[in-house]
Amino acid sequence: MSAPYVSKTADADGRFNYDAEETDVWRTLYTRQMKTLAPFACRAYLDGQAQLGFSPDHIPQVSEVDARLGELTGAGVEPVAALIPQKQFSTLLSQRRFPVATFIRRREDLDYIEEPDIFHEVFGHCPMLTDPEFCKFMERFGELALSLPAGQIKRLYRLWWFTVEFGLIREDGQIKAFGAGIMSSPSEAAHAAAGQAETLPFDLLTIFRTDYRIDIVQPVYFVIDDFGQLAESLNADIPSLLEEAERKGDLPRRFDLAA
Ligand SMILES: [Fe+2]
Numbered sequence: 001m002s003a004p005y006v007s008k009t010a011d012a013d014g015r016f017n018y019d020a021e022e023t024d025v026w027r028t029l030y031t032r033q034m035k036t037l038a039p040f041a042c043r044a045y046l047d048g049q050a051q052l053g054f055s056p057d058h059i060p061q062v063s064e065v066d067a068r069l070g071e072l073t074g075a076g077v078e079p080v081a082a083l084i085p086q087k088q089f090s091t092l093l094s095q096r097r098f099p100v101a102t103f104i105r106r107r108e109d110l111d112y113i114e115e116p117d118i119f120h121e122v123f124g125h126c127p128m129l130t131d132p133e134f135c136k137f138m139e140r141f142g143e144l145a146l147s148l149p150a151g152q153i154k155r156l157y158r159l160w161w162f163t164v165e166f167g168l169i170r171e172d173g174q175i176k177a178f179g180a181g182i183m184s185s186p187s188e189a190a191h192a193a194a195g196q197a198e199t200l201p202f203d204l205l206t207i208f209r210t211d212y213r214i215d216i217v218q219p220v221y222f223v224i225d226d227f228g229q230l231a232e233s234l235n236a237d238i239p240s241l242l243e244e245a246e247r248k249g250d251l252p253r254r255f256d257l258a259a
Pocket of ligand 1: 180
């Protein structure tokens with residue numbers, strides 16, 4: 001088993017330093033992912049990448065991404081050591097601030113790591129934070145999470161999983177991706193782009209009744225029509241829908257439970 005990842009510490013100027021090997025891991029991942037994503041990522045994601053000035057040759061500095069997002073949508077990124085408690089996570093979202101880990105995976109973990117690294121956080125998530133409707137969804141999702149009783153949070157976060165992490169969108173009659181778990185994972189991107197997995201129309205109750213596993217490629221994806229639909233979905237009576245989902249129970253699983 002390889003050594004656990006250690007979070008990076010910013011220098012006196014607030015910069016995180018990456019060595020040549022780490023930059024090369026970024027370059028390898030970036031180049032490989034763009035072969036799949038250039039035709040498969042949604043417009044908002046690709047435009048966002050351009051607006052943030054991402055390049056294969058340079059791991060972006062969190063402070064630079066933060067400043068640019070602030071200009072574009074009033075969103076921002078907050079460097080965090082690792083996975084943070086749900087309440088802290090939801091609070092940051094409600095402030096339009098996205099928590100980001102700053103370490104990068106090692107070459108032997110190129111295809112998959114369970115914990116989010118900077119390639120997932122910045123390459124995967126940040127381009128979507130340039131979209132105003134997406135940011136509205138994020139902010140309201142955070143507020144909602146903070147307002148719900150603890151017993152409903154896990155089910156609510158299924159909505160986060162099936163959209164922000166693994167969402168698909170219909171664009172000009174084609175299905176495109178916007179979820180960061182697809183953008184940052186070579187195996188997930190290839191699987192989703194191949195169109196073999198089941199796709200379902202975006203529906204809150206169905207999502208709240210759909211379980212998932214974090215360590216397999218997803219057997220089902222939900223497809224939104226546009227980001228306005230996503231933001232407006234939170235106008236629904238979410239506590240009642242969560243209660244209804246709880247009462248009706250989960251839909252049959254499309255995967256085996258982990259051993
Ligand atoms: Fe994520």
